Amino acid sequence: MRKKIFLLAIIIGLLAILSGCMEIDQPITPESEGIWNKYFVYPLSWVLTYFAELFTEDYGLSIVIVTIIIRLVLLPLNVKQLKSSKAMQDIQPELKEIQQKYSSKDANTQQKLQQETMQLFQKHGVNPLAGCLPIFVQMPILIAMYHAIMRTTEIQTHNFLWFELGSPDMILPIIAGAATFLQQKLMMAGSPAAQNPQMMVMLYMMPIMITVFAFFFPAALALYWVIGNIFMVIQTLLIRNPMMNNGGDKK
Template sequence: TLALVVTGCASTNGSSVASISHTSGNWWDRYIVYYISQFILWIASLVRDSYGWAIIIFTIIVRIILLPLNAISIKSMAKQQKVQPQMDALRKKYPGKDVESRQKLQEETSKLYKEAGINPYTGCLPMLIQLPVMYALYQAIWRTPQLQNGRFLWMDLGRPDPYYIMPVLAAAFTFISTYISQMSTPQSSQNGMTKGMTYLMPLIIGVSAIGIQSAISLYWVISNLFQVV
């Protein structure tokens, strides 16, 4: 969600955005955005200059690269499921809402996770990697004429989807992906906010996707579809 919102909030004033090249002024433009742009253009050259298919292939490549991190995340969730009975016991042992009880519960939980080899933050790794990729993709599209003016199916890739099909698909696949992820999350890690985000995230994604480039929406749809599969 954060990745999509950040890209959606970035400047879209074409007159203030310089074109990208291997001599661009800062390291982000020169080594990240430029080479992502060139990589997508190279993929497009292999598929008859179809920039939409190039973005789809690029997305799949990114998701495949992230598979090891996803595997680590899934293993961590499996470990958390195994210690669920111990977590329930700790909650019964420290049921109080006072500061001391909360602190004791946190200490015992950290100890339990450490003994079980669980890092509760590993689930964030794939998204932390995707965030700069999403922003770099946005910049590459906006600053590469071929991508900015490219067409795919009914869409101008540099503009929002006029029929809102991509935003709807992005919201739908985000919901399915989030729902599946929640099913594999230990009950001890869930709360009202976590469950609410299952429905809130697709809404945020869908609304944000209405105003951003179709190419970004396409990336998000394929990425979440890949995650669902």
């Protein structure tokens, strides 16, 4: 639980800096200096512009396409995360036995608990940190996407569907929060975490956080969240459910 809270604090802290730092008021161009601008923000801005020009300057459709491409690139990491989650679920009975065996809080017992827990992880090839990797990989992409959206002048002046890409929208944040909730709900379905009250708090905290941020950020970024989370929902249904069914057949 502490690890989850720590990761959430990192996400909140990084998202908080999106409101106005790192040259956010300066348009991004090929001449923009700095590693961040040259290797993160400008390439993403260029890709967004490229796809927009392919579809008669439809920057909203461009964001949808680029978001799907990003999710496809991250797919191997997300599959690894799903497999890690499934593996952690499978070893829960053995893990609980070890925790009950070493329930005493003295230092020597706790050391033995850690040793046997690590041996259990190694035996089943479980990496408890595998689920964290996609979060850390996605954070620079999220921040770069925000900068590309804010600093690509053309995006600020275009519409998509019913909303202006450069201004906050009232409907997209709700959709983004709902999609985030559904995606996390599917991830937790059938796992021991679903019975943990603390994890249930996390289930609601992240969608609320996404919704609140989306109300203040440009609709283009909310669109990125919506498409990304819908992709994750479909991915989870296509990958995790067959994985769970196969696991059940083996038992």
